[in-house]
Amino acid sequence: MDAIIVYVGAFGFLFRHVLYICGVLTGNEAVEYYGEVHQSQWNSNIHTIFMPFTTFGFFLAIPAILNLNKCKASILQNCVYLFYVMHFIRINLQVGLVFALFYYIVLRCVKYYYRNNLKNILIGLGISIVALVIQETLGHQYGGDEPSRLEGVPNAIMYANYYAVGNFLTWK
Numbered sequence: 001m002d003a004i005i006v007y008v009g010a011f012g013f014l015f016r017h018v019l020y021i022c023g024v025l026t027g028n029e030a031v032e033y034y035g036e037v038h039q040s041q042w043n044s045n046i047h048t049i050f051m052p053f054t055t056f057g058f059f060l061a062i063p064a065i066l067n068l069n070k071c072k073a074s075i076l077q078n079c080v081y082l083f084y085v086m087h088f089i090r091i092n093l094q095v096g097l098v099f100a101l102f103y104y105i106v107l108r109c110v111k112y113y114y115r116n117n118l119k120n121i122l123i124g125l126g127i128s129i130v131a132l133v134i135q136e137t138l139g140h141q142y143g144g145d146e147p148s149r150l151e152g153v154p155n156a157i158m159y160a161n162y163y164a165v166g167n168f169l170t171w172k
Helices: 002-021 027-035 041-065 070-091 093-111 117-143 150-169
Strands: none
Touching: 002 070, 027 070, 027 150, 041 070, 041 093, 041 117, 041 150, 070 093, 070 150, 093 150
């Protein structure tokens, strides 16, 4: 298990090189691309508030979709969390550390909410979908920003939480 932690942490820290080789935006350039459709402070704040719910739902649903038992689900959740922490620290130490703190709380909440796979899938996806719909409607539509871009989904998977934490640190 210790080796997995080292490998995942190192992979997160070095992942920007993998993205670069694949021709994908990384780091601050990727965050700026994500921010292009989050110009209003209202929209950015809505995303900052609701991204932890989106993450919670996916942390709950994905291990259930993969039919993992509680132990393997915990390993997957911890590895994903560590990957993101290390990837974000590489971009900006402050954002990475605040992400680590906030999303550790999300991670801990998921661990106390284990029922069965079908309920976890339904509840997890339900929470994520509702949070994403709120971000799209309350955030984008009422904030006056352009709708999210379909081609921006991979970028959002990588950097939406980073953007949300960065916005929190400059909350207006």
